[in-house]
Amino acid sequence: MENLNLQWRLLPTLTLLAASLFFLVFKDSAKLSHSECSLLPYNHYWLTSKRIVTPKGVISGAVEIKEGNIISIVSEEEWPRNSKTEQVVDYGEAVIMPGLIDVHAHLDDPGRTEWEGFPSGTKAAAAGGITTLIDMPLNSDPSTISTETLKLKVDAAEKRIYVDVGFWGGLVPENAYNASALEALLNAGVLGLKSFMCPSGINDFPMTNASHIKEGLSVLARYKKPLLVHAEMEQDSERHVKLEDDTLDTRSYSTYLKTRPPSWEEAAIRELLTVAKDTRTGGPAEGAHLHIVHLSDASSSLDLLMEAKTNGDSITVETCPHYLAFSAEEIPDGDTRFKCAPPIRDAANKEKLWEALMDGHIDMLSSDHSPTVPELKLLDEGNFLKAWGGISSLQFVLPVTWSYGRKYGVTLEQLASWWSERPAKLAGQVSKGAIAIGNHADLVVWEPEAEFELDNDHPVHMKHPSISAYLGRRLSGKVLATISRGNLVYKEGNHAPAACGSPILAT
Ligand SMILES: NC(=O)N[C@H]1NC(=O)NC1=O
Ligand SMILES: [Zn+2]
Ligand SMILES: [Zn+2]
Numbered sequence: 001m002e003n004l005n006l007q008w009r010l011l012p013t014l015t016l017l018a019a020s021l022f023f024l025v026f027k028d029s030a031k032l033s034h035s036e037c038s039l040l041p042y043n044h045y046w047l048t049s050k051r052i053v054t055p056k057g058v059i060s061g062a063v064e065i066k067e068g069n070i071i072s073i074v075s076e077e078e079w080p081r082n083s084k085t086e087q088v089v090d091y092g093e094a095v096i097m098p099g100l101i102d103v104h105a106h107l108d109d110p111g112r113t114e115w116e117g118f119p120s121g122t123k124a125a126a127a128g129g130i131t132t133l134i135d136m137p138l139n140s141d142p143s144t145i146s147t148e149t150l151k152l153k154v155d156a157a158e159k160r161i162y163v164d165v166g167f168w169g170g171l172v173p174e175n176a177y178n179a180s181a182l183e184a185l186l187n188a189g190v191l192g193l194k195s196f197m198c199p200s201g202i203n204d205f206p207m208t209n210a211s212h213i214k215e216g217l218s219v220l221a222r223y224k225k226p227l228l229v230h231a232e233m234e235q236d237s238e239r240h241v242k243l244e245d246d247t248l249d250t251r252s253y254s255t256y257l258k259t260r261p262p263s264w265e266e267a268a269i270r271e272l273l274t275v276a277k278d279t280r281t282g283g284p285a286e287g288a289h290l291h292i293v294h295l296s297d298a299s300s301s302l303d304l305l306m307e308a309k310t311n312g313d314s315i316t317v318e319t320c321p322h323y324l325a326f327s328a329e330e331i332p333d334g335d336t337r338f339k340c341a342p343p344i345r346d347a348a349n350k351e352k353l354w355e356a357l358m359d360g361h362i363d364m365l366s367s368d369h370s371p372t373v374p375e376l377k378l379l380d381e382g383n384f385l386k387a388w389g390g391i392s393s394l395q396f397v398l399p400v401t402w403s404y405g406r407k408y409g410v411t412l413e414q415l416a417s418w419w420s421e422r423p424a425k426l427a428g429q430v431s432k433g434a435i436a437i438g439n440h441a442d443l444v445v446w447e448p449e450a451e452f453e454l455d456n457d458h459p460v461h462m463k464h465p466s467i468s469a470y471l472g473r474r475l476s477g478k479v480l481a482t483i484s485r486g487n488l489v490y491k492e493g494n495h496a497p498a499a500c501g502s503p504i505l506a507t
């Protein structure tokens with residue numbers, strides 16, 4: 001009797017205990033998957049700040065995010081402070097901008113993951129406020145030039161990307177005259193094609209001529225997709241003889257500069273414009289679009305592009321932060337971290353690039369993040385002619401653009417246009433590129449006024465920080481948080497535990 005009584009008395013307590021245990025276990029397991037993708041424990045919340053960069057200007061207010069999308073944007077006065085039960089993250093004076101979209105990065109995965117790879121590359125992107133990255137078809141092994149090689153890319157990206165990643169396909173002589181192969185590649189989901197007008201430095205990615213490009217454009221027209229072109233054309237047939245001249249000072253940057261003069265860019269663009277006219281309204285490739293990557297020459301090449309736009313060619317151009325931050329005069333002897341193609345030119349050219357960007361003649365920016373292993377940068381030997389050409393910068397593009405652009409009066413709206421809105425359009429991403437209702441909640445939160453030293457104490461998220469030309473610089477503009485499809489994927493030095501970015505395939 002005594003025993004029975006005890007049982008009855010304990011029963012409610014036991015039930016309560018079991019229920020709370022069940023609740024705890026259940027709640028934790030429900031939270032687990034979400035919490036692995038995000039450093040925030042909720043998927044319906046508000047972000048507030050005094051500086052939110054919207055297409056209608058910078059507002060003080062709040063952005064409501066639910067299940068990965070932006071569902072409302074309100075000014076401070078309209079914010080329904082009292083009626084909400086959702087969580088609020090207040091960023092105070094920090095700037096909330098659309099996440100950056102980098103349309104030009106080489107993540108070298110699969111096949112050259114010792115150079116970078118999807119995990120380290122997309123962690124660098126997240127740490128830099130980049131929420132979408134379009135991966136170039138070369139420097140991985142194999143290059144992305146067929147449906148089979150695209151599948152290898154997509155498989156390599158699975159569960160290994162911290163932000164969204166799309167893919168450009170390669171236009172090479174092997175597929176240029178094979179419309180059905182190009183169509184298959186486009187049907188399989190590449191966002192457009194990319195080709196080179198000079199040797200690419202990668203054996204399975206040979207260069208194309210104007211005739212290949214014309215063919216490519218005619219296919220792209222049917223898909224309304226762009227062709228991105230590395231526009232440099234070798235001009236001097238004696239160049240190789242010159243390169244073998246052993247009286248050359250290969251540690252001097254000016255030696256390298258002379259091997260790739262502005263006339264290479266000009267010649268390539270002139271050649272391209274013979275086919276670019278096909279893209280005009282009523283032209284045989286109407287619907288296709290040409291995009292010149294990493295313009296360095298701000299003289300004749302730029303004049304040609306401006307003229308083409310006036311004539312109605314469907315053409316845009318990007319430049320990269322390294323052409324806006326550095327000038328040839330200041331590159332130290334032997335410092336091959338600065339080697340890239342086309343080369344960084346003189347200070348006067350840099351001024352003209354800024355002018356063209358501010359005036360809207362250069363449409364957008366991209367990183368051209370092109371890392372390698374330190375051994376191939378030949379940092380000890382410092383040979384500019386033999387070192388790998390490519391700048392490593394993915395994590396720093398926002399503070400670099402801002403820090404070097406401030407003296408030209410760069411605005412937050414311009415940053416959003418160059419780094420988000422226009423790149424989204426180029427890559428055909430209608431739900432990205434702006435803080436707008438219905439868009440993916442892809443955002444960067446940053447403090448333009450915060451300065452930092454890129455020294456050894458700074459957490460750098462790339463495989464080989466030693467090859468980055470930005471190390472040692474003082475920059476302003478600190479990324480506090482990066483939100484990708486509503487997930488807080490990066491916060492003050494830390495990444496979400498799981499790689500939950502989505503591969504972007506064209507539909
Ligand atoms: N293959 C490759 O990444 N090349 C890039 N590097 C560079 O500096 N310019 C390029 O086009
Ligand atoms: Zn290039
Ligand atoms: Zn590139």
